Amino acid sequence: MAETIEALFDEDRRFAPPAEFAANALVQDDSVSKASHEDPLGWWEAQASSLVWRKKWDSVLDWSGAPFARWFDGGKLNVTESCLDRHLADSGDQIAYHWEGEPGDRKDITYAELYAEVCRLANALAGLGVEKGDRVAIYMGMVPELPAALLACARLGAVHSVVFGGFSSEALADRINDAQAKAVITCDGAWRGGKIVPLKDMVDAALEHTSSVTSTLVVRRCGQQVSMSEGRDHWYDELVTQQAPEREATECDAEDPLYILYTSGTTAKPKGIVHTCGGYLLGVSVTHRLAFDIHDDDIYWCTADIGWVTGHSYAVYGPLANGVTSVLYEGGPQYPAEDRFWEIVERYKVTKFYTAPTAIRSFMKWGDHHPAKHDLTSLKLIATVGEPINPEAWMWYREVIGGGRCPVVDTWWQTETGQLMIAPLPGVTETKPGSATKPLPGAFADVVDESGQSVPLGHGGYLVLTRPWPAMARTLYGDPDRYVETYWARFSKPEEDTWVYFAGDGAKRDLDGYYWLLGRVDDVMNVSGHRISTLEVESALVDHPLVAEAAVVGRKDDRTGQAIAAFVTLRGGTTGDGALLTELRDHVAKRIGKIARPASLVFTDELPKTRSGKIMRRLLRDISEERQLGDVTTLANAEVVQEIADKAAERRNSED
Numbered sequence: 001m002a003e004t005i006e007a008l009f010d011e012d013r014r015f016a017p018p019a020e021f022a023a024n025a026l027v028q029d030d031s032v033s034k035a036s037h038e039d040p041l042g043w044w045e046a047q048a049s050s051l052v053w054r055k056k057w058d059s060v061l062d063w064s065g066a067p068f069a070r071w072f073d074g075g076k077l078n079v080t081e082s083c084l085d086r087h088l089a090d091s092g093d094q095i096a097y098h099w100e101g102e103p104g105d106r107k108d109i110t111y112a113e114l115y116a117e118v119c120r121l122a123n124a125l126a127g128l129g130v131e132k133g134d135r136v137a138i139y140m141g142m143v144p145e146l147p148a149a150l151l152a153c154a155r156l157g158a159v160h161s162v163v164f165g166g167f168s169s170e171a172l173a174d175r176i177n178d179a180q181a182k183a184v185i186t187c188d189g190a191w192r193g194g195k196i197v198p199l200k201d202m203v204d205a206a207l208e209h210t211s212s213v214t215s216t217l218v219v220r221r222c223g224q225q226v227s228m229s230e231g232r233d234h235w236y237d238e239l240v241t242q243q244a245p246e247r248e249a250t251e252c253d254a255e256d257p258l259y260i261l262y263t264s265g266t267t268a269k270p271k272g273i274v275h276t277c278g279g280y281l282l283g284v285s286v287t288h289r290l291a292f293d294i295h296d297d298d299i300y301w302c303t304a305d306i307g308w309v310t311g312h313s314y315a316v317y318g319p320l321a322n323g324v325t326s327v328l329y330e331g332g333p334q335y336p337a338e339d340r341f342w343e344i345v346e347r348y349k350v351t352k353f354y355t356a357p358t359a360i361r362s363f364m365k366w367g368d369h370h371p372a373k374h375d376l377t378s379l380k381l382i383a384t385v386g387e388p389i390n391p392e393a394w395m396w397y398r399e400v401i402g403g404g405r406c407p408v409v410d411t412w413w414q415t416e417t418g419q420l421m422i423a424p425l426p427g428v429t430e431t432k433p434g435s436a437t438k439p440l441p442g443a444f445a446d447v448v449d450e451s452g453q454s455v456p457l458g459h460g461g462y463l464v465l466t467r468p469w470p471a472m473a474r475t476l477y478g479d480p481d482r483y484v485e486t487y488w489a490r491f492s493k494p495e496e497d498t499w500v501y502f503a504g505d506g507a508k509r510d511l512d513g514y515y516w517l518l519g520r521v522d523d524v525m526n527v528s529g530h531r532i533s534t535l536e537v538e539s540a541l542v543d544h545p546l547v548a549e550a551a552v553v554g555r556k557d558d559r560t561g562q563a564i565a566a567f568v569t570l571r572g573g574t575t576g577d578g579a580l581l582t583e584l585r586d587h588v589a590k591r592i593g594k595i596a597r598p599a600s601l602v603f604t605d606e607l608p609k610t611r612s613g614k615i616m617r618r619l620l621r622d623i624s625e626e627r628q629l630g631d632v633t634t635l636a637n638a639e640v641v642q643e644i645a646d647k648a649a650e651r652r653n654s655e656d
């Protein structure tokens with residue numbers, strides 16, 4: 001069998017769940033996983049009683065229209081009744097969100113207050129003509145009105161489409177047009193790194209290129225001057241505050257759409273991922289409870305912006321359905337100083353903390369003295385999502401943030417999966433640094449080769465999901481053919497009624513059956529016929545004590561097909577010289593083999609990243625192959641690109 005992706009990196013450290021944690025965990029043995037394997041649909045059906053339903057479903061899963069799924073068909077509910085109404089009687093006074101603004105202002109919002117705000121906002125939207133099924137664009141900073149906006153749409157059965165506040169007005173206009181949104185909820189501005197992001201100005205610019213929007217609601221946050229268009233634009237504090245704090249929830253079908261969320265394609269037109277009410281809420285609430293081991297007294301903080309799926313599923317719907325108290329922080333991790341996150345953890349005594357590898361690598365770069373200033377002993381579990389986490393970053397997270405006593409929960413999933421798919425059960429699963437471990441209960445995965453055959457343990461290939469799951473995307477908005485083509489065409493066999501979801505990620509499974517994510521399959525290099533994952537070389541680089549972050553791409557090479565080009569950011573205070581360069585290349589050779597030794601290596605202060613923090617390897621490839629640089633407008637830090645290009649050119653000249 002041809003090796004699809006070679007699995008070179010060996011990691012043999014492993015960590016059992018800490019004894020005290022395991023003794024208090026919701027799940028303490030493998031009975032839950034077993035039950036879900038024996039009868040997946042029966043297991044999900046049993047979980048569904050944890051939500052509030054107005055009418056019970058007729059069938060758990062209707063897969064007759066595969067790959068278009070219908071979960072809990074015939075069931076009726078409104079997701080806000082599970083997220084809000086049911087908590088009012090016993091825990092209306094419980095805090096839903098400890099909100100903290102970037103400039104330092106703070107506000108605690110109870111479940112009763114959130115409920116009232118959602119109802120007032122739903123009433124205001126209804127007054128503006130928003131009805132069940134209408135799309136509403138949401139373009140806001142991380143203010144308390146943001147989760148309220150999602151829920152107010154849900155209360156009305158309207159479909160929200162959140163556009164991350166860091167996107168440009170063109171990106172906003174594209175998304176408004178694609179969804180034909182009727183209204184926009186926004187803010188005058190958002191605080192980010194001490195500066196105002198002028199959201200309302202961007203909305204004004206976007207609306208010049210759209211015709212579907214009839215009204216906007218504007219939250220006053222930064223207080224700067226904005227222009228308000230008479231009849232179209234309304235101040236939130238004028239319109240919403242005067243509404244009644246009650247509103248009957250609109251009854252929805254389990255399969256009615258709850259939201260659209262566009263994935264930020266770097267080249268093609270963004271894809272509008274559609275999630276529905278019943279299955280989605282079930283998938284996110286169950287996985288939130290299991291993977292984060294949610295108890296009533298938890299203070300939970302998911303640092304993701306609500307503009308991303310992680311924020312939708314694990315800062316809004318999952319935690320609220322589970323009645324947990326969350327932290328919601330408006331701003332950046334560096335404001336006013338690099339210890340802001342740890343100050344927040346200490347202030348609210350956060351117990352469960354969920355962030356991204358890109359943030360963890362920044363924390364490593366900034367230095368251990370920042371977390372050391374704060375008492376982080378309230379933390380019981382720390383988790384990550386968004387990218388493969390390099391083993392050394394995982395170890396740093398475990399030791400420096402988790403104090404060596406917290407399970408590290410690496411969660412693999414996607415906007416399309418809606419819910420976590422591969423992650424440890426923290427009280428049960430032994431973890432290994434860099435592995436997302438195994439599929440959660442109710443999730444089924446495999447690693448296959450080009451022909452769709454399962455590869456033996458110890459080998460790499462393509463990650464696929466082999467059974468439908470409740471929170472799966474139902475389609476791409478307005479483009480069902482592209483949905484089938486992108487995710488289901490590659491490995492499914494419709495003639496045999498076998499449906500296999502292709503995630504687009506490479507993965508390997510070790511001899512224990514653990515999954516190791518190797519990045520997007522477009523991030524695989526081919527060096528002299530060996531398919532090597534960029535991630536493994538990056539992990540070998542980050543394994544060196546002086547390296548904070550690394551990105552690796554394959555550039556064309558006459559001799560080897562592709563040659564490995566590395567870009568390296570060093571830990572605070574270190575400068576890269578020729579000796580270190582050689583040392584790092586040798587380090588990779590020693591760590592994973594000569595075949596993976598980078599052909600070139602450039603030191604840089606920063607790596608180009610998308611606004612969600614993912615490294616843009618495409619641009620580094622362009623730089624390495626001396627191509628005209630592609631579109632940089634989706635980058636968070638476009639200015640670093642030229643700097644890296646100059647350094648790479650300098651380096652090439654000195655090599656010649």
Ligand code: WTA
Nearest residue numbers: 385386387388410411412413414415517520
């Ligand atoms: C990557 C974010 C490795 C992966 C929830 C996936 C990960 C894409 C992990 C989805 C992880 C996410 N380990 N890779 N724990 N989590 N990814 O849609 O490539 O923003 O396909 O969803 O991020 O990104 P998205």
